[in-house]
Amino acid sequence: MNRGLKPSGADALRSPESRHIKQGTPILAVEWTSLPQNFRRIGLSEHSIIQKRGKPLDSLLEGPIYVSTLDLLFVTDIPYGRICSIDxxxxxxxxxxxxxxxxGLVWNHITKNIIIIADFKQGILELDPTSRELQIIASRYQGERLKRPNDLVITADGVIYFTDQGMTGLQDPTGRVFRGGFIRRT
Structure with missing residues (x-):
C-alpha cells in the first residue's frame, strides 16, 4: 500500500553519494584500523547499566558513514556518547x-554540511562536523518521547526515514518507522 510516499522502490533511497556493488561480487574484508588504546573505555555507563545489567562495557563502535567531501569516515561509540572521525x-x-x-548516522547530502544522528537516548540530532555543534531536531512525536531511534536514511529528495524500535521485539511488537520532514538547501 502506497500512502502517498514518493518516490518509491529502490530509487527512493538512493542518494547522490551512494555506491553500488554489482550483485554476486565477493567482498574481501580486511582490518583497516581499530579503536586506538587511548580512545578505549571500559567501564560503567548509563547504557551498560541498562543494556548489560550493570556489567562493564568496552567501547561499542556502530553506524559508520563515509563523507567523501571531507574524506572522513565517522563512527559512533554507543555506550559513551561519542562520535569519532577517521581520516x-x-x-x-x-x-x-x-x-x-x-x-545510526547519515550524511545530509542536501545541505552537504550536517551529519544526522539517530540517538537511542536523545532522539534525532544534527551535528556540524566542522564546528562540532550538536542540536536535537526531534525527540517527541505527538507529545510522547520517541522509543529510542536506531538507524536512519535520507532519500535523494531529502526525506528522512528512521526506525524507532526502543526495546521492542517479539515480546513488544510496537517498533515503528517514521517519515520525517524534508531537508532543503538554505
Missing part, C-alpha cells in the same frame, strides 16, 4: 562526546 591515514579524532547513545 584516510587511519588517524582517529574525537568529534564530539555528549550525554547520549548515538547509533
Amino acid at each position: 584516510s591515514n587511519a588517524n582517529w579524532t574525537l568529534v564530539t562526546e555528549y550525554d547520549g547513545e548515538p547509533n
Whole structure:
C-alpha cells in the first residue's frame, strides 16, 4: 500500500553519494584500523547499566558513514556518547562526546554540511562536523518521547526515514518507522 510516499522502490533511497556493488561480487574484508588504546573505555555507563545489567562495557563502535567531501569516515561509540572521525591515514579524532547513545548516522547530502544522528537516548540530532555543534531536531512525536531511534536514511529528495524500535521485539511488537520532514538547501 502506497500512502502517498514518493518516490518509491529502490530509487527512493538512493542518494547522490551512494555506491553500488554489482550483485554476486565477493567482498574481501580486511582490518583497516581499530579503536586506538587511548580512545578505549571500559567501564560503567548509563547504557551498560541498562543494556548489560550493570556489567562493564568496552567501547561499542556502530553506524559508520563515509563523507567523501571531507574524506572522513565517522563512527559512533554507543555506550559513551561519542562520535569519532577517521581520516584516510587511519588517524582517529574525537568529534564530539555528549550525554547520549548515538547509533545510526547519515550524511545530509542536501545541505552537504550536517551529519544526522539517530540517538537511542536523545532522539534525532544534527551535528556540524566542522564546528562540532550538536542540536536535537526531534525527540517527541505527538507529545510522547520517541522509543529510542536506531538507524536512519535520507532519500535523494531529502526525506528522512528512521526506525524507532526502543526495546521492542517479539515480546513488544510496537517498533515503528517514521517519515520525517524534508531537508532543503538554505
